Amino acid sequence: MSIRVYNTLTRKKEEFTETGSTISIYVCGVTPYAHTHLGHARPSVVWDVIKKFLRYQEYQVFHVQNFTDIDDKIIAKANQEGKTALEVSNYYANDYLESMDALGVERADLYPKVSEHVNEVIEMIEALIANKHAYDVDGNVFFDVLSFPGYGKLSNQRLAELQAGTRFEVDPLKRSPMDFALWKKSKPGEPAWDSPWGQGRPGWHIECSAMSYKYLGAAFDFHGGGSDLIFPHHENEIAQFEGATCEPLARYWLHNGMLNLREEKMSKSQGNFVTIKDVLAKYPKELFRFYILSTHYRSELEYHDTKLEEVNRGWQRINECARKLSARVQGKTAEPVEVSGQEERLVAALEKAEAQFRDSMNDDFNTALAIAAIFDLLRELNGYLDRTDDGPASIYVLSQAYQLLQTLAGDILGILKSDDQNLGLGLTEPLMELLLDLRTQLRTEKQYQLADIMRNRLLVLGIVIEDTPQGSQWKIKDE
């Protein structure tokens, strides 16, 4: 089954056709002038999972994500704090990367910055002027929207309607109200670069066109970003790119839904945000990823204080199962054996789960469905775990199960806790073994009172004891 994706450009789900062995991806990054907030986590986690899934499907991926480090807000912040614009943007770009690391998001292959690509920007503007899509007014260069017939094709807007809806004050220098700045003439005290039009700096949208063209060329595979970027940012990107190069920009446009904070869209400018670091100080990254991936990427997502508590229990079940599998398989060698009976049934369940997962992801990266496939598998796994002994056939299929769960939930979705989160360190393990041995002895002698005291006191210390048919087990209590 091939991959199908919803393409904003055509407004329908399309089959993804590959043009080479490497899939090229450009995702709009951030303007680094404030701490990285929860809203940024959504595209990051989603694309992280998409990339990992594509590799699982044996594609290669090349991922570029920009930093728009020249911007009015950065300059304003720099002035306010008595720093240079570059100091401010570097600081927050670094904060962004740290937040991504903390989320378990794999880094992009490239993080180009506008400040390092002003030449490319200038070249593209020159091409636009040469192609009669842009004009220079006293050191400002604007894109001439009326000159580009395809304007509005991504956001499905008609120019006449857009102009009628203009609510902001129109720069009198513009020929048409919808024209937008490619190059801004610098004012005193602002960072400025030399250009054929005098000292100035790039406008907002041009950097993405120039840098995606430089690193990915024309008609690359995926262009992603939040749905709030469809208009005007991505619409303008297309106009600039195609106006300058006469070639199409990206083949598939994917837009993720907004993450809303307490029913309101989270955004930097409204001061309505929670930083990623705040959330990760309280909750494991894997839980947060589970929450994001429980909903399809195009849907809106609500976040509030108790949200992660609500999804915690289901997430624990997945990890609980992985922990049990790990405990069973650990230190044992799985010899390939002929399977039959309940082992055969389990292997069939593994295959089914893998296929369901794959189909779900192939269908517009439906992580919600993919997670459902994992829950289905969980039931089979837990049932089997209750029934089986530690015979060679059992170890063999259990290690396969463990691997599959690690691959799907761990490697691709990134929602499995790592082993050291599950197990204690150093002395803890032998000590716990000792305690459990003693307690088992007590239980054998029916000294239940003492056994219960032990269990209760360990619970106070954050250690949970579970008595199972396979003996007593312990784990670190969550929360």
Add this chain to the structure above:
RNA sequence: GGCGGCAUAGCCAAGUGGUAAGGCAGAGCUCUGCAAAAGCUCCAUCCCCAGUUCAAAUCUGGGUGCCGCCUCCA
């Protein structure tokens, strides 16, 4: 005013023509010294109205409600 999206059980959430995935919460049961974990069973006819169709949550038209974008925003 324009463009787009959404409305599915108490909550979260899949599902684009064939008679409602999954998770949480809840009820009952099994296992168990007890507890925990786990398993099993139960729990919706899909905002309203009118159409198309043998058949619609899924298509069409109308209505209501919510949200996003049109200004910086992932």
